[in-house]
Amino acid sequence: MAAATKSLSALLAQTTIDDHEETLQAANAAIKKSKTDTQAHHVRAIALLHLDRFEDALKVFEEVKELQGKARFEYAYTLYKTGNAARAVEVAGASNDDTGRGMKHVLAQAAYRSENFAQASRVYRELASRGAEDEEYDIRINSGATDAQLEWSGQGELAQKKKPAxxxxxxxxxxxxxxxxxxxxxxxxxxxxxxxxxxxxxxxxxxxxxxxxxxxxxxxxxxxxxxxxxxxxxxxxxxxxxxxxxxxxxxxxxxxxxxxxxxxxxxxxxxxxxxxxxxxxxxxPPKTDQYFSFQTNLLRQDEYVISLLSKKASGVASSTEKVISAAATPSLSPAVNMAAVLNAAAHSRTAETERAALKQILPLLEKRPTDVGLILTITHLYVLTGNHAAATHLLESFFARLSQSGSASDLDVRFAPGLVATLVSLYAQQGRPGAARTELSKAAEYWRKPHKSKTEAPSKALLVAAATALLDTHNQDNAKTAGEIFNGLYKQDNEDRAAIAGLVAAYSVTDSSNIPEDLRSILPEASRLVSDIDAAALEGAGVPALALPSQPSESRKRAAPKSVPSKAKRIRKARMPQDFDPNKKIDAERWLPMRDRSYYRPKGRKGKKKAEGFTQGGVVEEKAAVQQQSGGAAKGGKKKGKGRK
CATH class of the missing domain: 1.25.40 (Serine Threonine Protein Phosphatase 5, Tetratricopeptide repeat)
Incomplete structure (x- = not known):
């Protein structure tokens, strides 16, 4: 073994960095003499990596278990290049070599490939902070790619850059x-x-x-x-x-x-x-050239849509049903919820209207009451048919069931930012700002508490919306809670203008003395914001002005505009009577019966007696009233003469 090691070391000292084939041959020769020579196996694995024979290098590490711990860097790199990125993250992350930049690069790349973009972003920030001029260009490129993937995966708040410089x-x-x-x-x-x-x-x-x-x-x-x-x-x-x-x-x-x-x-x-x-x-594609999750979901969605257009609705219904049944519900997985939406489309393929589609899809809700994709599809159809109340009730009852379960995964779905935003939008459509404010505050309170969640950071947009809604209540307690939310956002990003403005607004209500001077200097001055506003023009246009305490509270309403005489309406000749005289004033009461006109005066005694019977607006005698109630025939009256009928 010593001789083999000596000959191998001598050969390695004489070879150049490009002689990887010769190095491999020497390592194989040493291994033939002694299969337990760990150094020879190590050299063989490195030579195979240089020759891009990654599968063969992985076999070396699998055969020699001892080498996995001794050559951890090479082992992690081999796992990454053979498509086992998740295992590479475990190996590289377990290394105690904090100063090894090579291991950090492997960890960042493996985390990126395994779609753990938040971890990859943290590692690249750490590498950039330590500084290395020869790596600055590569780190900047890889950090930009990581930011793009964070945006695609819905974690854009963790991206280092929001706009290209x-x-x-x-x-x-x-x-x-x-x-x-x-x-x-x-x-x-x-x-x-x-x-x-x-x-x-x-x-x-x-x-x-x-x-x-x-x-x-x-x-x-x-x-x-x-x-x-x-x-x-x-x-x-x-x-x-x-x-x-x-x-x-x-x-x-x-x-x-x-x-x-x-x-x-x-x-x-x-x-x-x-x-x-x-x-x-x-x-x-091969194992080493796989799609990212968002690409897989979009491609599968395209496949289902093309199949629906090709009259393969039954096949789509069967395939999507398998995806839905294989996942735990409720789920926030885009793949599962996308399958639920297309499953509903396959079942309603014969429907021509939204109402007809609802009748065919609603029975599916009885079988899958916790299917997020199906619930959102029905909610959308309710909105399209103008039934916002039913859409709101559907989401509220779904949230109530999830809240009663108490499961951590169910509560993550219950307070998912997208679902909360959907319900808040429905409340806004119905003019219910109080209900929207309550829902936002519940979601903000949940995500601010420490809990085991798949999401590493709560939605920034959700927290900003909740804190803004709490500030609109003009309540001290709500303003204090809003200040805590904005303060947490400010600690995450001290350059976020929304967090700075919200923090100053909240502190100005609760305790203005706590507002740091550096925050006040960041915000623009009020005089600059209103510099282009003409107060006199606004007042002249009808904006009511408040009376100062030292001035008498007089009404400053604008005078009513002078009435403009309207033009006389022209009457067509076809509508004029034959004896019409345009110079004669038209009687305004010509449409009323003669006895109802104001100038009517009955002539003679009979006419005056008859006019007394017209009681509309006049005095009613008691005798006449009794007569009307008794049917008009007085039983105690004079007897009729004989022969009279």
Whole structure:
């Protein structure tokens, strides 16, 4: 063993860094002489890694268990390169080598690939804080990619940058990451600008060959097709898609996405059966080139939609049912809830209206009462039919069931920011600000308490909305709670203007002496905010002015405008009587019966007696009233004479 080790060490001392094949041969020769030579196995694994034979290197670590602890860095890197990123995070994270930047880089990349973007962001911030000039460029690129993934995964509040800086557009890698982050936030116009800048910067690089430039630009063009499609520029998107050679894209995952985007942008692929065949013609990517979760969800959604358009509703219903039944409910998983929505679409495929779709979907709610995707679908249909009360009752009863369960996972769903925002929007639609304020305060109180949750940080938008609603109540206790919320947001990000403004507003109500001077200096002065407002013009336009205490409280209402005489209405000749005299004043009471006119005066004794019977508005005699009540025939009257009838 000593001789083998000596010969191996001598060979390694004589070889250069490029002689990995010779190093591998020497290591294999040493292992043949002594299979327990750990150093030879270590050298063999490193040589295989340099030769990009990652699967063979993994076999070495699996055969020699002792090597996993001795060469932890190489083992973690091997796991990462063979597609086992989650295991690589465990190995790299368990290392006690805090000063090893190489291990930190492996940990950050493995965390990124395993979609633990929050951890990757923390590691890159730590690497940037320690400082290394030769790594600054790579860290900036990887941090930008991590920020984009945080936006896609719904954790945008953890991103280091929310808007691209000027220096980010100077290099094509950082410009491309800025474009991806803008797309994830829904800022497609900004993303289009950054993406075009990235393509231009890539083509301007001098130390890259044309083939290398082409390989870098192809994924950018695939992304450009997506942006143009989302912006509604289908003609331009189709033109860009025609310039993409699919067979030259090496990554199979990117090739499939390019093909799907081309189907979406192409007018020629309007035939759903042809689209279905093209969609499934792409080869499956290997384990080391898998999609991220949000990409998988979108591709599966596209597959279900194309199948529905191809009259395969029963197959979609069956496939989505398997996805739903395999998951624990209630669930916030986008894949599960997306499957629930498309399952409802498959069951209501024959419905022509929203009301008809409701009748076919409501029976599913009895079978799956905790299906979040199904509940949101029914809520949306209620809103489309104008039945906001039913939509509100559906969500309220669902929340009540989750609150009664007391389970931590159920409560996470109960106070999920998206669901809370949906109910608050319904309250706002119905003019119920008190109920919306109560719901927001409950959600803020829940997320501020320490609890085991899958979400590392609560939604910043939810906390800001809740604190703002509490401030609007003008209550001391609510203002104090709002101050605590804004204070927590300020501690997370001391440059957040919303947190600063809310903190100052809350402290000004509770205790203005606690407002730090540095916060007051950040906010703009009130005089600058109202500098362009003309108070006299507003008062003249009708804005009521408050009377000062030293002045008499006189009414300062504007005088009523003088009435403008209206023009005489012209009467058509066809409506004029034959003896009409335009110079004669028209009788205003001509439509009333003669006896009801104000100027009517009956003539003679009979006429005056008859007028007394018209009691409308006049004095009624008691005798006449009794007569009316008795039916008009007085029994105690004079007897009729004989012969009279």
């Amino acid at each position: 000027r220096e980010d557009l100077d290099v094509f890698e950082t410009a491309y990451n800025a474009a991806c982050a803008s797309i994830a936030r829904g800022e497609f116009a900004q993303g289009d600008i950054c993406l075009k800048r990235a393509i231009d910067r890539c083509n301007e690089v001098e130390d890259m060959s044309d083939e290398e430039k082409k390989a870098e630009v192809l994924p950018m063009k695939v992304q450009q097709v997506y942006i143009l499609t989302q912006m509604g520029k289908f003609d331009e998107a189709e033109q860009v898609a025609k310039t993409i050679p699919f067979t030259e894209i090496k990554e199979l995952s990117t090739r499939h996405i390019a093909q799907v985007n081309t189907i979406a942008a192409s007018k020629e692929s309007s035939n759903p059966y042809l689209s279905h065949r093209l969609f499934h013609s792409a080869p499956a």
